[in-house]
Amino acid sequence: MQWIIKDGVRFKLHRYRDEKELEDIVAGLHREIFGKDSVLFSKTHLRSVSGVGTIPDAFVISLSTMRWKMVEVELSSHSLHNHIVPQVSKFRSAWGNIGTQLSLSSEFYYQVKADPFKKALFDAHGIDDVHKFLTDVVRKPPEIVIVIDEVTEELKEVASVLPFPCEIIVLKTFVRDGCGLCAPIYVIETPRPGASLSRTAKTATSKNCNEENLMQKLIENCPECAPAIRRFHQFIKERADRIKWGKNCSMNVGFSALHPTYSLFTIKPDTRLYFHISWSDWSKSPLGRESQPIIHRKLLEIEALRGYIPEQIHDRWLEIPLKVWAQNVEGIIKAIEESIEEMERDIRSTSQKNQSE
Numbered sequence: 001m002q003w004i005i006k007d008g009v010r011f012k013l014h015r016y017r018d019e020k021e022l023e024d025i026v027a028g029l030h031r032e033i034f035g036k037d038s039v040l041f042s043k044t045h046l047r048s049v050s051g052v053g054t055i056p057d058a059f060v061i062s063l064s065t066m067r068w069k070m071v072e073v074e075l076s077s078h079s080l081h082n083h084i085v086p087q088v089s090k091f092r093s094a095w096g097n098i099g100t101q102l103s104l105s106s107e108f109y110y111q112v113k114a115d116p117f118k119k120a121l122f123d124a125h126g127i128d129d130v131h132k133f134l135t136d137v138v139r140k141p142p143e144i145v146i147v148i149d150e151v152t153e154e155l156k157e158v159a160s161v162l163p164f165p166c167e168i169i170v171l172k173t174f175v176r177d178g179c180g181l182c183a184p185i186y187v188i189e190t191p192r193p194g195a196s197l198s199r200t201a202k203t204a205t206s207k208n209c210n211e212e213n214l215m216q217k218l219i220e221n222c223p224e225c226a227p228a229i230r231r232f233h234q235f236i237k238e239r240a241d242r243i244k245w246g247k248n249c250s251m252n253v254g255f256s257a258l259h260p261t262y263s264l265f266t267i268k269p270d271t272r273l274y275f276h277i278s279w280s281d282w283s284k285s286p287l288g289r290e291s292q293p294i295i296h297r298k299l300l301e302i303e304a305l306r307g308y309i310p311e312q313i314h315d316r317w318l319e320i321p322l323k324v325w326a327q328n329v330e331g332i333i334k335a336i337e338e339s340i341e342e343m344e345r346d347i348r349s350t351s352q353k354n355q356s357e
Contacts, residue, residue, distance in 0.1 A: 004174045004185055011174035011185050016075060016149060023057055023073045025173065025186070026147050030060060033147070033169060033188060037063045037125065039118055041111055056087065060145070061108070061137055063125045068137050069145045070164070076150040080158045088144060092163040095142070096261055105134040136344070139256045140241045147171050209245040211237075214267065218322060221271045225326035232329050239337070255336065257343045258295060264336070271322035273332075275299070275309070294342050298335035304328050 002013040016022045023042075026033065030040040041059040058071040070091065072084055094100045109131045112118045119130075127133050144166040148155060151170060159166040170189040176182060215233050219226045236243070241256040244263065252263035266274040277296050299309045305328060308320045325332060 002172075002174075004187075006185065010177045012177050014173040014175045014184070016173070019057075019073055019075055019078075022075065022147070022149065022171065026071070026073055026171065027058070029171075029186060029188075030058075032186075033171070034060045034069070034145075035062060035064075037121070039063065039112070039121060041108055056091065059104075059108070059142075061134070063121065063127065066133070066137050067140070067143065069143045069167075071145045071147060073147045076148055076152050076155065080152075080154050084146065084158050085161065088162050088164070101138050102135070105131065105138040108134045108138070141256065143167060145169060209249040209251070211243070211251065214249065214251055214269065217269060218267070218271050222322050222326060225322060228326035228329040232326075232333070235333050235336075239340075255340055257340045258336075264295065273320045273322070273325040275318040275320070277318065295335065295339040298339050299332070302328055302331040302335065305331075 004011040027040060027042055031038055034040070039061045041061070043055045043057055056070045057073045060069045060071055062068070070088070072087070074080060074084065095104075112122060112130055112134075122130050122133070142164055144159075144162055144164045145168075146155065146159065146166065147169045149170065149172060151168060155168065159168060167190065170187075172187045172189075174185040174187065211233065215229055218229050222229075236253055239255065240253045242254045242263075244252045244254070246252050246266065248269055250266050250268040252266045254261070254263040258264055263276055265276060268274060275295075277299075296309070299305055300311065302309075304324065305320065308324065309318055
């Protein structure tokens with residue numbers, strides 16, 4: 001039995017009756033748990049979302065960082081493998097569809113409009129176009145947060161196989177001895193603060209991959225390319241939605257507006273820039289099917305790249321040597337930016353059309 005002694009009074013650990021009790025506590029404390037700029041969307045207020053079979057316990061959006069979290073509230077006494085893994089996996093599959101993303105952002109928008117407190121929070125952060133903000137957030141991969149009463153080995157195993165970065169938060173409630181649930185004390189713990197338990201993150205860490213080291217290697221191979229390399233690196237840090245490390249510490253860079261899961265390009269230690277727009281799998285995704293010709297067309301507008309970017313996509317990899325891509329870095333950045341803007345316009349247009357219907 002765990003105890004807390006405060007001002008000479010003993011508080012004992014409270015055992016939650018069920019998950020609903022813990023969910024209610026999380027909802028009441030969400031600003032303390034996730035930050036004062038956080039907006040919580042509880043499953044009890046979410047309507048059916050097209051494409052998502054099962055709604056998680058809650059979603060949380062940070063207005064300052066434009067990041068969102070899928071929240072699962074669990075009791076350690078329950079089977080975590082049987083509940084969390086199937087639900088998150090189904091959500092991961094559904095989220096990859098642009099229709100599901102639009103349904104989610106629209107549902108969040110309706111909740112904000114219906115809740116004066118949520119609307120006031122958006123106003124306080126200077127967010128005028130709430131729907132566009134939510135659409136931009138939802139197109140990025142979410143994080144998973146598991147709120148639980150106790151960490152178990154099963155929980156660690158589950159967190160390591162989830163398809164999104166995962167954070168564990170332990171929430172314990174202590175109550176005054178002999179007083180029932182009056183004057184509770186909440187203890188919030190993050191066993192590994194700031195650390196991801198996802199399989200992808202573990203792989204990257206074990207390889208000791210580092211962006212700065214890769215950029216330095218590129219500069220060593222082409223000192224005169226240093227300004228362009230640093231410019232491209234800064235662009236990646238500001239605009240990319242995800243960076244994943246591959247074999248031999250190759251840096252795979254993705255933009256969710258162009259494709260929800262696949263990388264747009266890879267920078268390898270051999271210093272070449274590899275574009276992935278020819279991957280056949282892209283054609284299987286509604287979002288990819290639209291984005292492939294856009295980025296291909298934009299790159300073909302760069303005259304110096306025409307010898308490396310064929311008019312008809314047939315190669316698996318489109319390789320561009322370091323000196324070539326460095327000399328044309330502004331054109332490449334412009335091509336990516338314009339492709340993203342064109343896709344986002346299409347997304348907003350589709351979303352507005354769905355709202356009007």
